[in-house]
Amino acid sequence: MAVVQPGDQMSRRERRRHEIHQRIIDSAVELFDARGVVDTRIDDICEHADLAQKTFFNHFPTKQHLFGEIAQSFLAHVCSLVEEARKEPAGTGQRIIQIFNRAADVVHHRGPRHRELVQEVARISSTESTDPSRVGSLPEAFHALVLDGLAAGDVTRAQGPLFLTEMIVSAFQGVVMSWAHDEEYELDLHLEEAARFLCRALATDENAVT
Numbered sequence: 001m002a003v004v005q006p007g008d009q010m011s012r013r014e015r016r017r018h019e020i021h022q023r024i025i026d027s028a029v030e031l032f033d034a035r036g037v038v039d040t041r042i043d044d045i046c047e048h049a050d051l052a053q054k055t056f057f058n059h060f061p062t063k064q065h066l067f068g069e070i071a072q073s074f075l076a077h078v079c080s081l082v083e084e085a086r087k088e089p090a091g092t093g094q095r096i097i098q099i100f101n102r103a104a105d106v107v108h109h110r111g112p113r114h115r116e117l118v119q120e121v122a123r124i125s126s127t128e129s130t131d132p133s134r135v136g137s138l139p140e141a142f143h144a145l146v147l148d149g150l151a152a153g154d155v156t157r158a159q160g161p162l163f164l165t166e167m168i169v170s171a172f173q174g175v176v177m178s179w180a181h182d183e184e185y186e187l188d189l190h191l192e193e194a195a196r197f198l199c200r201a202l203a204t205d206e207n208a209v210t
Contacts, residue, residue, distance in 0.1 A: 021059050023049045025073065028066055029117065037116040071121040075138050078103055078172075082141035092149030093199030100172065100195035104188045107176065119180035122173060142168045146202075155202050168198055 027049035031040045042063060046053050060066040081102050085095040107118055143165040149155030155164065171194045179187040 020049075020051065020055065024051065024056060024059055025066070025070060029070060032117040033114050037120055067120045070117070074118075074121045077106060079138060079141040081106075082138075082145055086145055086148055091154045092145065092152065093154070093203060095145060096168065096198050096202075097192070097195040100191040101188075103172070103176075104191045107179070107187060115180055115183070118176065122177040122180050138172070139165055139169050149202065154204060156204050164202055167201065171198055 024045060028040070028045045031044055031048055035044075042053065042056060045066075046056050049056075060069070078099075081099050085099045088095060088098065090098070107114070143161060146155055146161045146164050146168070150157065150161060155161075172191075175187070175190045175194050178190065179185045
């Protein structure tokens with residue numbers, strides 16, 4: 001008979017907890033997309049995830065805590081888009097366009113109810129610090145992109161990298177927030193325009209985009 005070591009038991013317990021945690025998030029996002037945020041109750045999420053309400057509250061004290069984690073998940077996905085773009089053999093301007101276009105695909109093509117969830121995500125993310133030293137944050141990801149551009153010589157030194165990072169993050173969040181609040185707002189178009197505006201603003205004189 002195999003002896004279960006304490007470390008192995010804890011590992012299984014943690015894996016199980018992680019699986020349940022993710023199941024709650026996946027169920028919530030699916031229901032938010034289908035019904036909307038307001039019309040989805042905690043009871044609905046528990047039923048969809050086949051979990052007791054007590055289990056939900058063991059992971060998320062409130063619905064707002066759940067929103068906060070979903071917001072972090074969304075922002076982590078955008079950060080991964082930035083990391084992917086940094087590996088591309090392209091200039092900083094083209095990388096920003098690529099990131100914004102891919103982010104539009106992520107946000108825009110999830111269905112009309114997804115707008116309500118993004119509204120909550122955008123509201124939560126807009127209250128967070130713009131400090132690029134915070135690991136795993138959107139400012140950190142875009143700050144690394146700006147530093148890459150400075151090293152490559154295709155980003156202006158007329159303003160500091162922290163200010164340039166803040167402008168990129170603010171432009172992205174502003175467009176997504178506008179889309180979340182306005183059904184007529186064209187997300188793809190405005191993210192494209194914002195990206196091209198940033199290209200011109202960040203470019204050196206030698207690399208200016210016309």
